[in-house]
Amino acid sequence: MALDLSRIIKAYDVRGLVPEELSPEVARAIGTAFARVVVLPEATGDTRPAAVVGRDMRDSGPGLVDAFAAGLTAEGVDVLRIGLCSTDGLYHASGVLGLPGAMFTASHNPAEYNGIKLCRTGARPVGDATGLAEIRAVAQGLLDGSAETSTGLAGGTVTDKEMLGEYAAFLRDLVDLAGIRPLKVVIDAGNGMAGLTVPAVLGTDAGLPQLPLDLVPMYFELDGTFPNHEANPLEPANLLDLQTAVVANGADIGLAFDGDADRCFVVDEKGVPVSPSAITALVGLREVEKEKAAGRTPTIIHNLITSRAVPDLLSTAGAQVVRTRVGHSYIKAEMASNDAVFGGEHSAHYYFRDFFFADTGMLAALHVLAALGTQPHPLSEVAEMYEPYVSSGEINSRVPDAAAATTRVLDAYRLAYPGIDVDTLDGVTVSNWDGHPQWWFNLRASNTEPLLRLNVEAADQDIMEKVRDDVLSLVRGQATGSAEGEETP
Template identity: 30%
Template sequence: MINPNIFKSYDIRGLWPKDINEKNIDQIAKAIASFLIKNLQKEKLTLVLGRDMRFSSPIIFERIKKVFLSYGTTIYDLGLVPTPTVYFSIFRFNADFGIQISASHNPKEYNGIKIAVKDGKKLIKVGKNTGMNEIKERALNNNFIKAKSSFSGQVIEVWDAVDFEIEAAFSDLKINNLKKLKLIVDPANAMGILYFNKLKEKLPLKIEMINDYLDGSFPAHQADPLQFDLWQDLQKKVVEKKADLGIMIDGDADRIFFVDEKGKIVPATLTTSLILEKIFALKPKSKVLIDIRYILNVKNQVKKLGGILSISPVGHALITKQLNEEKAVFAGESSGHYYFEEIGGGESSIRVVLLILQILSEKNKPFSKLKEEVKTAHESGEINFIREENVSPKEILEKVAKNFTDGEISWLDGLSVSYDRLRFNIRASNTEPLLRLNVEGFDKKEVEEKTKKLINLLLSLGLKKH
């Protein structure tokens, strides 16, 4: 019996071996294969397959490989790679789709399967609105397309996937003349190590890594860049070693945050604001996306640089979809995901690293100074509230909205209310029974006061702080 709850909004994810195990992984793989054969209208598929360093990943990897070979699939075996490497390699090999075995930032007990399909120059991430429900139905009901005995697939081993991805990033972004900057990097014993080992070989940088060996038990700490308290060692080391910047990267290396030379974490919206100068220099007057949570800093920078801004809901699959539909060239998300049109709208953390290094090399100013130059608004930081699962988020948000009828209201993703100098967003999490509050404005004191007022209001409606 398969737990139906493993089929999430953006991927398949659960506890190993409670939810995902050697008994049901073949069913899940056959369901994925059947979905793809039917919807791509192809009997013989091409697959790019990668995995992370979790202890269960090699088992899942080999079982998925075996199932797809039985369907006659040509498999490009990338082995151990970050998730963005899979996205990039789909286009490199003109594959029909890619699968990454990873549970991203989740604790060691978890594992998962991310699926992305190529549609011309676009990437379609398989989620609840793009096929996950069909995969779920097929897996739960053993509703599989039968593999033909006459079919036999093949495995092509790929040893240069990360190298090729990095070379393409250098070329696309016109990276050159980087200074001998000093970096402290914490990849949390996870997949980002592969990127920075390659950068050490390629660039005249002083890169010092902590927690720098692959270990699926995450011995130092969980690889979640949004749990900022986990990264205090990195922040201290940046200051102690007088580094130019620090970098923290999540478990499958598709999210990234930076620390300035003073040991302060740089909000993702300021990272986006900084690199927009390079994005628009390469592609003038193009369109970029930012998610609904925080928009003011980026909005100001886009206007200043003569670009076009569009607002998206939260969620990496939704942002990839909107980027492609609107022909945007880049998207920045406040959770540390960054998306590029060259990868079909998929994430690329290494491209963001290279852009930041290029800017620091050219500007010859400290990171903290550059950060302040693009900052026009203050952000509260995300505040989470627990709701009972039987309580409708919509009902709560409608009650909140009645208190702010004097503002401009949007329901794009949850409730957003905007005033001339301040705005806020409250939205339901896509993955947990939580409501998430974000407040921003041009005056720090006003942001703090509005945040307190909203916290008290949400508590009065029966929510509890997470």
């Protein structure tokens, strides 16, 4: 019996164990389906249909890429392989080449996993509602034997192209660091793709001029077994080495990237993590000023888990602020439909109109370095301006019935606070932000696991802790355990 692809093709991407779930046979079927659903329909005029494919450093990557490419070429699609790259490197290639793309990565997942992130021409997202469900259905038919294995078109070709230098130059053109004060920067690549991209963008490996940066590398060796720590900086334990190194080296800032280097986390000179909400506000304000200087009214996107400081600061600065649900496909759709200049998520995904409305941790890092290096104060003082409130971070509880647990919480709060503000944009958000004391929380179910994710924010630490503990006690009244720090899909 063929694998049920709903196990590995979820709302946003493909991710599974290799080879039990994501085998070369499955990769080829997905490649064929990608050709039929996305690549061939997007081909125009006399131009041969083509797609660009990249991969991260996992050992299973080359074989899966070859199988995926075979599925594409059998449908008459030419394949351009760009080899090792970050996910935003693949988006760059899709954007500048005008081709659909596929990135083979399992992001922060352990070594035994791999996956595929798909995009349309110009790095436009492929999610469940924008083609991924259809790709899953076609690939399932191929594996089950109920769909034809080829369309009968002439076979496509496979060629290789190096694009790291173009990627680095593209990002350098968006943020000029040449005139900043000298900064010492510790960077933890987590043995992921930042070990390749950081020396090219922030260093001189791509032949670009030296920047006023003293780089202190950590775990730059590409190793898909992740021998030092998981490549998931959202988990606090994985930031400890960076925090220690920043203080030990007397550095101005620390940066940590995840496995496919599309997310960037920031640590100040004291070794204290700077929240992604603060980074969203900091970068957002830079983009707002740039838009206003060009005579345009800026629009900024943020998801509903980011701090209330984000819409407060950005709207005060003159931006139109759009709140959206969690998930990159939703953010990207809102970015494009609103022609937004920037968008940010609590999980450290940052999106830029100048980068095809796609997410790039490296461009966010450049903005942070520019903001820090064009003024004299340490990062801890700069960050204080963007972090006026106290948040819990994301806390995950494993529950047998997420809907029942959510109902328990809602019933209790509606009883205790008649008329309390509740919205259901993504899970449930309960807010007393217009009252006293100020607090809000969001509770939403995972798309892939029996988890409820809780985020709480309040005007002070005591109130945040009280709301957090009250909600968790209600959620876990019938819980079987908890797990903290897992990444939002």
